[in-house]
Amino acid sequence: MFKDVEHLVRLAAVMLIALVAFVVLRAAVVPRSFGQYGHYRGAAIAEVAARPIAFAGHDTCEACHTDVVDQKKQGRHIVLSCEACHGALARHADNPASVTPPKLDTAVLCARCHEANSAKPKASPQVVTADHSGGLACDTCHQPHRPKIDTQPATKPATEARK
């Protein structure tokens, strides 16, 4: 039929080799889980999920520190998670003896939530700390787990309890 059919056979052979090489290489370099769920490496999902946690979660804290929970129940701070103030403590939960939570500076910590700011919702309890405590640490008067002071002082600072 064709005069120089040999050429075509050679060309076909070269293309076949290239195709085989492509298929083999592709199988070798594309990760096995690619395309498992979509156009990405399916194993990546488990890799992201395998990261260790830093915040233990309040359920873990409350399993041991029941006394603090009882205290918190008496005040409005019951809604706060322990680690909101105490920081990430999953390592402490894993090993309570060797990792202990750092002591907190209430003058800085409490002000982050309670320093008066016009952008804060009006219902949120706010004070101007300079007027309210004059730089004193908040835990001088308040117990952070149960912040309301039972016996109010005779002269109540004007800025206090803007609720």
Next chain:
Amino acid sequence: MDITRRRLLILLPAAAIAWKFVQAGTPESSPNYILAEHWWGMLIDIPKCIGCGSCVRACAEENDVPDGYYRTWIERYHVADWKIERPEVESPNGGKQGFPPNEIGDGKNFFVPKLCNHCVDSPCTQVCPVGATFVTPDGVVLVDKSYCLGCRYCVQACPYGCRFINPKTNTAEKCTLCYHRITKGLTTACCEVCPTGARQLADLKNPKDPIHDFLKTHTVQVLKPHMATGAKVFYNGMDGSVR
């Protein structure tokens, strides 16, 4: 060695203790977690946000976010009277250390926490040339660090500015919705520490999730709805000035 009753009694507790160590040594997996049973999103209740920055600090700690980069951040809006098209927005250090007092005359002030919206039709995953970023079957947008080239297409594509290139790894990084936590039954780090409940993780496929009742009874909006990204971070009480 013959297994006598005495030896067996000694061996058994020893084996039990050893097994405990074996279990402790293996990384926590989530064998009970089924991808198809979840569809994650978040609810942000703007009238509850006090701008304390707890979420930003917790996120950085939980996820090793480098200084000066944010997977979540808080913006403070100031809208002068009727000028809702020209809000003044600031976010000093992402709001990580809270906000200095502001007493700008007239108008309203409020905080808006932001994070990845975990869009259903996310622009960032559509532009990735290598399939390094994707929407998981449970609706979370993730980055495959070992596949990412660091080409920055996704950083430009995100209409919400939620992505950055990690200067250490030179790969794209973003909020994972604490995927390593939510797959273990925990909430995200930011929701865990939020003192007012302004942020709530929501599983939209779980019929018992309180999000459903909330969505029925509140005026809820997503950011930039005109972009049709299918954002799954819902904002309650959001002012029209929020971009």
